Amino acid sequence: MSLASPRSLFFAAFIFCLAIMGGALYLEHVLGQQPCPLCIVQRVCVIVFGLICLLAAVHAPGRGGQRGYAALALLSAAAGAGTAGRQVWLQNVPADELPACLPSLDYMMQALPLQDIIRLVLHGSADCAEVNWTLLGMSIPEWSLLAFAAMILFSLYQLLRRR
Numbered sequence: 001m002s003l004a005s006p007r008s009l010f011f012a013a014f015i016f017c018l019a020i021m022g023g024a025l026y027l028e029h030v031l032g033q034q035p036c037p038l039c040i041v042q043r044v045c046v047i048v049f050g051l052i053c054l055l056a057a058v059h060a061p062g063r064g065g066q067r068g069y070a071a072l073a074l075l076s077a078a079a080g081a082g083t084a085g086r087q088v089w090l091q092n093v094p095a096d097e098l099p100a101c102l103p104s105l106d107y108m109m110q111a112l113p114l115q116d117i118i119r120l121v122l123h124g125s126a127d128c129a130e131v132n133w134t135l136l137g138m139s140i141p142e143w144s145l146l147a148f149a150a151m152i153l154f155s156l157y158q159l160l161r162r163r
Contacts, residue, residue, distance in 0.1 A: 006056070006060075006066045006158060006161065007056070007057050007060045008057075009154070009157075009158065010053045010054075010056040010057040010069065010158070011053070011054070011057035013049070013050070013053040013073070013151070013154055014050050014053040014054040014057060016050075016147075016150075016151075017046050017047070017049055017050030017053065018050065020046050020147055021043065021046060021047065021050070024039075024043055024046075027140070033132060033140070036087075038083055038084075038086065038087045038090075038141075039087070039140070039141075039144075041079075041080075041083045042080050042083050042084055042087075042141075042144050042148075045076050045077070045079050045080030045083065045148070046080060046147075048076040049073050049076040049077055049080070049151055052069055052072050052073045052076060053069070053073060055069065056069035056070075056073075066158060066161075067158075067159055069158070070155050070156075070158035070159035071155075071159060073151070073154075073155040073158070074152060074155035074156065074159060076151075077148050077151035077152045077154075077155055078148075078152060080144070080148040080151070081145060081148035081149060081151075081152060084141050084142075084144040084145040084148055085145055087141035087144075088139070088141045088142055088145055091139060091141065
């Protein structure tokens with residue numbers, strides 16, 4: 001039995017990322033769920049993962065290139081999983097222990113140096129701990145963490161796969 005080609009699997013992963021971003025945009029623009037800074041970082045990680053997979057599908061590299069693309073995709077998925085994990089953790093911290101709300105990302109980009117923006121965004125705030133929407137009892141960050149776990153498994157499969 002022949003397994004799917006690396007090229008078709010990378011393209012399927014790209015389609016998976018399109019579906020995730022479609023869902024995120026639906027939640028934002030139709031249901032009115034405003035993304036917090038950690039959500040935006042997760043979106044960037046999904047987009048980077050998807051673009052890496054699209055590039056791998058279009059390029060159709062040999063074994064070394066496949067591993068290179070898989071390693072880059074793994075880094076992106078791991079960064080997203082770390083961010084989603086941080087947000088899930090924040091949602092389980094008592095409200096009185098959370099830092100105050102952050103200013104908007106646009107304001108921080110204009111007023112603060114990059115390292116302060118990264119520190120504040122990754123530290124999280126009360127905004128990131130709100131659970132305003134669930135599906136099957138899981139919040140958006142929990143679904144994101146599940147999606148990033150799937151991306152990590154996919155990347156590891158592509159990285160360790162033999163032809």
